[in-house]
Amino acid sequence: MKPQFSTFAAMIKKPLLFLPLFALACSAPNKDNMEDVVNVYTHRHYETDKALFALFEKESGIKVNVVMADDDELLSRLDAEGANSPADVIITADAGRLGLAEQRGFLKPIHDSTLEANVPAHLRDPEGNWFGFTMRARVVAYDKNKVAPEELMTYADLCSPRFKGQILVRPSEHVYNQSLVAAMIAHFGIDSATSWCKGIVANMARDPKGSDTDQLLAIGEGLGSVAIVNSYYIGKLMKSDDPARQKAKNAIAVAFPLMQNDREGEVLTPGIGTHVNISGGGVAAHAKHEANAIALLRFLSSDASQAAFADGNMEYPVKPGIPAAAVLQGFGRLIPDTLDLSELGRHNAEAVKALDAAGWR
Amino acid sequence: MIKPLLSVHDLHFAHVRGQEVLAGTSVEVQEAEVLVVVGPSGCGKSTLLRCIAGLEKPSRGSVTMAGNALTDARSFIPPEARGIGFVFQGLALFPHLTVKGNIAFGLNGLPASERTQRVRDELRSVGLVDLADRYPHELSGGQQQRVAIARSLVRRPKLMLMDEPFSDLDPKTRSEVRTEVMRILRANKTAAIIVTHDREDAFHVADRIAEMDHGRIVRVAPASEFRSEWTQHPFQEV
Amino acid sequence: MxxxxxxxxxxxxxxxxxxxxxxxxxxxxxxxxASAPEWDHVMRDILPSHLLETLRLVGLTVLLALLFAIPSAWMVSTLDFPGRRLFRWALVLPLALPTYICAITFGSLLGPTGAFSRAISANTGIHIDIMTWPGLSLVLALALFPYIYLPARVAFSAGMSPHLDAARMLGGGAWKRFFRVAMPLARPAIAGGALLVAMETLNDYGAVKYYGVRTLTAGIFRSWGGLYDVGSALRLSGVLLLLVISLITLERSVRRRAGQESSHRPVTGAPLYGWKSAAAVIWCIVLFAVAFLLPVASIALDAFRTMKxxxxxxxxxxxxxxxxxxxxxxxxxxxxxxxxxxxxxxxxxxxxxxxxxxxxxxxxxxxxxxxxxxxxxxxxxxxxxxxxxxxxxxxxxxxxxxxxxxxxxxxxxxxxxxxxxxxxxxxxxxxxxxxxxxxxxxxxxxxxxxxxxxxxxxxxxxxxxxxxxxxxxxxxxxxxxxxxxxxxxxxxxxxxxxxxxxxxxxxxxxxxxxxxxxxx
Known part of the structure; x- marks a missing residue:
């Protein structure tokens, strides 16, 4: 008698045999080292980037392979992969993480005249480990019916009793809140930065929650009159035609506060502008396609790419002479803080401690 | 005296952290003899069967069948290699196999043709030919009982162990099944140890009866001897 | 052997x-x-607040999930009312919704600037904000309650009929049958489901981040990404593991105290009439609508609007x-x-x-x-x-x-x-x-x-x-x-x-x- 369950056992056994084959087939893209490819680990997940990669592929004939994940996880992956890492280019959205990648030896210094010409010196690593491609300013959006622009000359102005119960901001878990405080620590020291954080917490309209866009929408609903947000979210909000966002669009104006630890200070320290962070990248230490990697970095610093970052993604281009998006220009001129960007990574942990000490959720 | 088929000597068994269930049990079974074990619940009847079958390993003592040691201080033959049949209380038929499938289960390793033949013979001898393709839940209690017995007998064991084999049946079926089981056992000349708490069952099937209490066999005697005693004290619990 | x-x-x-x-x-x-250079700070300023918020979030979420799951499972298993057969499977559907999608969707509807909140505040002047920790508990409970509902439904349906019948013959009313017979018998199944809900809540990152709730998982990422201290992040994971092990132990002890299922005869539903029947129907409709229809409709609307x-x-x-x-x-x-x-x-x-x-x-x-x-x-x-x-x-x-x-x-x-x-x-x-x-x-x-x-x-x-x-x-x-x-x-x-x-x-x-x- 043939047992009826033999088919069942076979059902389990057969796929087991196919499993490794299947997996090999699926992971095939990793194997094409000989081909003209460039392997990118990136934290950026924008349609603009995808379009630019596609354009690069068309122009250069080099295929762009992408893994997109969060900065810290990408760094962990690089760590585990070591010398076997397939990555050629590493792109993050935070100067602190670029500094960290450099410290841990994930990047390789590059000296390339095109890149050095396109990216201003303070927006790249002096050794050539990484290059910034776009700037994002941490600005203050305000309700133009309730607040006058003169009231928001400096970040310290936000701590004024004038804004009690008025400040909208996302949780301190977000890297751009951390890097803003890191910049303050670099300029004025930990004590000053901590008391600034306390001042913000004391003036909050509500517990921090939601995204930057949610803070902007909250202004529209009158839940607060000032919001600390990233510049490009304002640009995106302004471009949106969603009727639910109309109220916020009508209400908002933008201040570009300057770095200043003392609200009463009469003279602003020259050169301390609005806090910016960058997104940028470099060549991976164990890149197998170094020439292709440099080609891609050059391409990202070119006029065409810089204009696409500005218009498509509402970021500030780094290349001199390329204008920011018209919407953002309409709100005023950005004078970026020229702080050495590697300082941001150096003070990030302290920044988190200051935020925790102030009770900024 | 004739050499016994099975001899159990001084078995000791205790559950983890428990008191001794078997406390020096000894008993013998002759070829083709039916021995019924009676005793109050918890006296160790079922454990005795499980130790003979090799489902439990006693801490001390020996089990010998046809001169071969099954369990002693040095060796322990695994249950599947002992050539002993076991009919469980509740039967433990395989619900996903047909009557035929259940009976064929124990005939692994035989050529297919021989296996088919033996299953067919067995079905005929227990009168289940017409029900060969049914599933256990489609059978009556008596029919299920016969499948359970046939499943064990098909392997031609020298000894059958049966744990409360008639307890789940109604009175009428019960006496039918009893007769049927005895017919099959006698026809195959199979020795058996049957555990029950029912005196009537004991009288009807036993050659000898063993009385068990607190993990010991306290008395073994021909069934007739017990019969006369029990008729005098009909209400005493065994 | x-x-x-x-x-x-x-x-x-x-x-x-x-x-x-x-x-x-x-x-x-x-x-x-692994060295953990920032561990002192984590112990002082992160662990206590994050542990507290974790415990209260998990506690309330499990409580609410039990509240949604048990009455529903009881009703569809042992009572008879219009639509019972439909609700029986419909209430399982929220399981298909990932918690982070639920959290964002509810945020976009009932958050401080959500579509419903705006409509409500325009008409009544009351500001609604679901983006708080109790609100998150509610959202998570709505998404996760089927983890309890499913095993509870099985427990109430299978093996319970003889006990319920016996209780009935002994004069037990519906409430007594529920609390004195059904609940104790179904306890292992329910405990298993509650454990799953607790674990899913502990593991969530997307939703807690968006709602600004500081759970241990959020603390792990804060140490890792903010303090650049993977060592501390791993230690916090160890704390999380300890918490889970104690939850598992708790569940095991609840499981051990209960009996075994015995029969497989289905329970026949006791018909409900009048307001009781209406209440059962309304309970099921509201739960299904809020936990499943509402978020799915909102997602579908977004999908439809952006499809072109x-x-x-x-x-x-x-x-x-x-x-x-x-x-x-x-x-x-x-x-x-x-x-x-x-x-x-x-x-x-x-x-x-x-x-x-x-x-x-x-x-x-x-x-x-x-x-x-x-x-x-x-x-x-x-x-x-x-x-x-x-x-x-x-x-x-x-x-x-x-x-x-x-x-x-x-x-x-x-x-x-x-x-x-x-x-x-x-x-x-x-x-x-x-x-x-x-x-x-x-x-x-x-x-x-x-x-x-x-x-x-x-x-x-x-x-x-x-x-x-x-x-x-x-x-x-x-x-x-x-x-x-x-x-x-x-x-x-x-x-x-x-x-x-x-x-x-x-x-x-x-x-x-x-x-x-x-x-x-």
């Missing part, structure tokens, strides 16, 4: 268990090998990848779970190992990823085979993460098979492996399918492991949703989010059918 193949099977099972445990061992032993701009076809590869990785992961996890079930059934003496191997379910995906990558990096170092960024490693990581989910139905299924059946097979000359393959396994088929579906469903929803371990150019539906949600273009995520829900609906419905068949 003497087993001829004991040594071979023991080494295979042991090897598998070690493989499942390795990434977690990296995490648990981290206090001994997005090329729908661009999501097809992601859909294919999602199903591929889901099926492979389900297959691998089931094979391992079956091997472990065999080990437990035939007592190979590896139980302690296999029990521990299930703990991956509660470790945050990103932490498992660290462990898995550390292991893979070591493997590469030793053998030269690069497996990071391959499907193999993803499947491995998913097996580590979801083994518990697959093991649970298998264990429950095996428990229902009488041990005497195995012994009968034994005495009929069958080896332990043959007994398992030809007796236990065929009977286990529904449980195996249920387990595979659970894993498939979770992999479709899973995000952090997929995100970090995936090969080049490998998008799944959940990474698509993440990319779009991350850049704060939530409505654009409508199409992939809807596809995730649809992918999840199928396994959920089959699962429901399977459980129903077991009950009948």
């Amino acid at each position: 003497h087993l001829p193949q004991n040594f071979r099977s023991r080494s295979i099972i042991g090897g598998l268990a070690v493989l499942m445990l390795l990434p977690l061992v990296v995490v648990i032993t981290s206090p001994f090998h 701009d997005l090329r729908f076809l661009q999501f097809l590869p992601a859909l294919g990848n999602t199903l591929l990785i889901g099926l492979l992961a389900a297959l691998a996890t089931i094979l391992i779970a079956v091997a472990f079930a065999f080990a437990e059934r035939s007592s190979t003496g590896t139980n302690r190992l296999t029990n521990w191997a299930s703990i991956g379910y509660v470790v945050p995906g990103a932490v498992i990823a660290i462990g898995v990558m550390a292991f893979a990096g070591w493997l590469t170092h030793v053998t030269g085979i690069v497996i990071i960024g391959s499907i193999v490693l993803m499947v491995y990581a998913f097996s580590v993460r979801f083994l518990a989910l697959a093991s649970q139905p298998l264990r429950a299924g095996l428990k229902q098979q009488p041990k005497a059946m195995d012994e009968a097979a034994h005495l009929l000359g069958s080896s332990p492996w043959r007994t398992f393959r030809q007796v236990n396994l065929p009977l286990l088929r529904p449980a195996i399918i249920a387990a595979a579906l659970l894993v498939l469903m979770e992999v479709v929803k899973e995000l952090p492991l997929t995100l970090i371990l995936r090969p080049f150019n490998f998008d799944t539906l959940s990474t698509k949703v993440f990319e779009l949600a991350r850049i704060e273009q939530w409505p654009d995520a409508g199409v992939p989010a809807l596809l995730i829900v649809l992918c999840g609906l199928f396994p959920v419905l089959v699962l429901d059918r399977l459980l129903e068949r077991r009950t009948r």
